[in-house]
Amino acid sequence: xxxxxxxxxxxxxxxxxxxxxxxxxxxxxxxxxxxxxxxxxxxxxxxxxxxxxxxxxxxxxxxxxxxxxxxxxxxxxxxxx
Amino acid sequence: xxxxxxxxxxxxxxxxxxxxxxxxxxxxxxxxxxxxxxxxxxxxxxxxxxxxxxxxxxxxxxxxxxxxxxxxxxxxxxxxxxxxxxxxxxxxxxxxxxxxxxxxxxxxxxxxxxxxxxxxxxxxxxxxxxxxxxxxxxxxxxxxxxxxxxxxxxxxxxxxxxxxxxxxxxxxxxxxxxxxxxxxxxxxxxxxxxxxxxxxxxxxxxxxxxxxxxxxxxxxxxxxxxxxxxxxxxxxxxxxxxxxxxxxxxxxxxxxxxxxxxxxxxxxxxxxxxxxxxxxxxxxxxxxxxxxxxxxxxxxxxxxxxxxxxxxxxxxxxxxxxxxxxxxxxxxxxxxxxxxxxxxxxxxxxxxxxxxxxxxxxxxxxxxxxxxxxxxxxxxxxxxxxxxxxxxxxxxxxxxxxxxxxxxxxxxxxxxxxxxxxxxxxxxxxxxxxxxxxxxxxxxxxxxxxxxxxxxxxxxxxxxxxxxxxxxxxxxxxxxxxxxxxxxxxxxxxxxxxxxxxxxxxxxxxxxxxxxxxxxxxxxxxxxxxxxxxxxxxxxxxxxxxxxxxxxxxxxxxxxxxxxxxxxxxxxxxxxxxxxxxxxxxxxxxxxxxxxxxxxxxxxxxxxxxxxxx
Numbered sequence: 001x002x003x004x005x006x007x008x009x010x011x012x013x014x015x016x017x018x019x020x021x022x023x024x025x026x027x028x029x030x031x032x033x034x035x036x037x038x039x040x041x042x043x044x045x046x047x048x049x050x051x052x053x054x055x056x057x058x059x060x061x062x063x064x065x066x067x068x069x070x071x072x073x074x075x076x077x078x079x080x081x
Numbered sequence: 082x083x084x085x086x087x088x089x090x091x092x093x094x095x096x097x098x099x100x101x102x103x104x105x106x107x108x109x110x111x112x113x114x115x116x117x118x119x120x121x122x123x124x125x126x127x128x129x130x131x132x133x134x135x136x137x138x139x140x141x142x143x144x145x146x147x148x149x150x151x152x153x154x155x156x157x158x159x160x161x162x163x164x165x166x167x168x169x170x171x172x173x174x175x176x177x178x179x180x181x182x183x184x185x186x187x188x189x190x191x192x193x194x195x196x197x198x199x200x201x202x203x204x205x206x207x208x209x210x211x212x213x214x215x216x217x218x219x220x221x222x223x224x225x226x227x228x229x230x231x232x233x234x235x236x237x238x239x240x241x242x243x244x245x246x247x248x249x250x251x252x253x254x255x256x257x258x259x260x261x262x263x264x265x266x267x268x269x270x271x272x273x274x275x276x277x278x279x280x281x282x283x284x285x286x287x288x289x290x291x292x293x294x295x296x297x298x299x300x301x302x303x304x305x306x307x308x309x310x311x312x313x314x315x316x317x318x319x320x321x322x323x324x325x326x327x328x329x330x331x332x333x334x335x336x337x338x339x340x341x342x343x344x345x346x347x348x349x350x351x352x353x354x355x356x357x358x359x360x361x362x363x364x365x366x367x368x369x370x371x372x373x374x375x376x377x378x379x380x381x382x383x384x385x386x387x388x389x390x391x392x393x394x395x396x397x398x399x400x401x402x403x404x405x406x407x408x409x410x411x412x413x414x415x416x417x418x419x420x421x422x423x424x425x426x427x428x429x430x431x432x433x434x435x436x437x438x439x440x441x442x443x444x445x446x447x448x449x450x451x452x453x454x455x456x457x458x459x460x461x462x463x464x465x466x467x468x469x470x471x472x473x474x475x476x477x478x479x480x481x482x483x484x485x486x487x488x489x490x491x492x493x494x495x496x497x498x499x500x501x502x503x504x505x506x507x508x509x510x511x512x513x514x515x516x517x518x519x520x521x522x523x524x525x526x527x528x529x530x531x532x533x534x535x536x537x538x539x540x541x542x543x544x545x546x547x548x549x550x551x552x553x554x555x556x557x558x559x560x561x562x563x564x565x566x567x568x569x570x571x572x573x574x575x576x577x578x579x580x581x582x583x584x585x586x587x588x589x590x591x592x593x594x595x596x597x598x599x600x601x602x603x604x605x606x607x608x609x610x611x612x613x614x615x616x617x618x619x620x621x622x623x624x625x626x627x628x629x630x631x632x633x634x635x636x637x638x639x640x641x642x643x644x645x646x647x648x649x650x651x652x653x654x655x656x657x658x659x660x661x662x663x664x665x666x667x668x669x670x671x672x673x674x675x676x677x678x679x680x681x682x683x684x685x686x687x688x689x690x691x692x693x694x695x
Contacts (some may be wrong), residue, residue, distance in 0.1 A: 045297035
């Protein structure tokens with residue numbers, strides 16, 4: 001399951017960030033910003049149709065990202081509200 | 082013994098670094114650009130009580146030394162002492178937001194690995210305590226191996242402690258930890274540090290949650306944004322009016338006071354009265370509007386709202402070949418395209434940045450307003466439509482709207498031409514909401530006002546004088562029957578240009594006004610005034626000029642000129658900034674050609690359709 005599929009308000013744990021291609025700078029930046037294995041995250045907001053872009057909270061910081069970026073983040077959903 | 086210390090402030094974006102910088106250096110700030118790149122370079126001096134000079138350099142915010150945008154690259158190069166013309170700083174003050182320590186500590190570790198003398202300033206400690214975040218700075222200092230100072234970016238106390246520390250040379254290079262860690266190891270180390278030094282007791286950020294529930298809502302959020310934008314534009318136009326009248330009157334009075342001892346037919350009188358006072362008054366009058374617009378932009382920026390607006394608009398702007406991040410530069414472009422184009426440096430994707438820079442001149446900048454106002458007042462009847470709307474207002478709105486729509490279309494065409502399928506990233510932090518601080522707002526506005534006045538005193542002043550010379554010399558030959566201006570350089574040039582502009586319905590008077598209008602759009606109004614053999618201040622010129630053109634131009638010509646001003650790249654400074662920002666003559670040439678082509682086509686269509694309809 002990846003972050004783009006997560007519903008609003010759902011909390012999850014990051015499993016891994018996958019490079020979309022070799023030397024993927026977006027994946028690298030995601031890791032630098034704290035999207036690393038074991039980190040709890042929460043989807044705060046999603047766009048109207050298809051949930052693009054979305055807002056995700058990692059620790060105390062919120063980030064806006066597009067679906068394609070979110071698809072790099074593989075997660076494990078904790079519980080569904 | 083006095084000493085000079087060069088101190089670089091470095092940290093993540095939104096760590097309160099600039100607020101701390103403002104507090105430390107007060108009004109002793111110099112803002113410039115880094116050589117070769119338009120990334121703001123801010124330096125300020127602090128005089129200590131024992132006579133030492135502390136030079137603070139405010140580096141652009143960065144998440145990592147692995148730079149992904151031009152401003153991050155500058156920060157990396159300066160820190161590594163690789164930036165040409167920028168001496169290596171003696172000490173780094175790393176600023177971290179105490180409420181967002183988990184993210185910011187990672188960059189702190191990366192900086193520590195540089196092995197440079199360093200002090201950590203834990204900023205926003207007051208907010209952290211309020212959020213129930215308790216940080217043991219002694220443990221943190223011991224673990225990191227560098228001194229830690231608690232600061233609150235709006236409070237002198239912490240800043241003084243920081244200055245004392247720097248003045249006593251109480252810094253350390255954490256040599257023991259200078260080994261570079263992998264990203265993974267750094268995250269682990271941050272986790273460990275958080276466990277050891279930080280206790281989180283309270284509940285976090287409930288207010289942010291509440292605001293974001295509305296502001297980030299796909300429907301409600303857009304409503305909030307629309308209302309906010311509407312309010313800002315209303316304010317820019319209605320609040321500025323009394324001050325603008327005051328400026329106009331003040332300049333008229335000053336002009337007549339200065340020129341009163343001079344004979345009315347002397348060249349000096351004409352130069353001062355028609356050239357300098359009329360010309361500069363024309364431009365100075367926009368200062369209030371620019372400041373009001375920047376007041377809102379800075380307030381929204383400081384409050385943390387702007388990235389949220391960028392998020393809301395991203396989908397739509399992405400479809401058009403832009404990015405949500407372009408919202409902020411394009412919003413600034415409504416005041417003036419120059420700061421707008423400069424703000425595009427925050428867009429990390431080079432293609433998104435280029436598109437934003439190329440379409441920014443299509444946003445209706447405040448310099449177009451005098452031209453629009455003059456023509457609308459002269460040609461559009463003051464009548465109401467459907468009982469409530471003012472027809473003149475509707476036309477003005479349409480002109481603004483035409484700019485926005487064409488920007489989206491141009492971006493779309495560029496996207497289509499490029500056929501580049503590589504991915505664009507949005508990835509943007511949405512900072513915590515903050516109440517903007519008055520001091521930061523004041524410094525921001527002061528800098529904008531200074532920049533604007535410098536422009537007025539420099540390029541606009543020179544241009545006004547040059548135009549006056551061109552319109553005055555050579556004088557009419559003896560026995561001339563036509564107005565003197567017909568024989569001047571400007572007159573000859575205007576007649577020559579009118580062959581080019583005949584198909585779009587411009588007469589030679591308009592053609593002359595277009596030439597100085599290249600340097601600054603608003604000059605076109607005073608130039609038309611001069612050309613129509615008039616003199617006096619902006620208001621007088623605008624009023625009388627309105628009558629003259631209403632009786633001599635056709636409606637087609639007037640509408641065609643309006644259409645021209647929606648597109649024409651009538652501003653050399655904008656072109657110069659495009660060239661400097663992109664470091665490319667080609668990009669500048671592309672924007673020049675495409676904007677002129679659009680202007681010409683739009684004017685021609687407007688002119689012929691209007692003539693055909695009437």
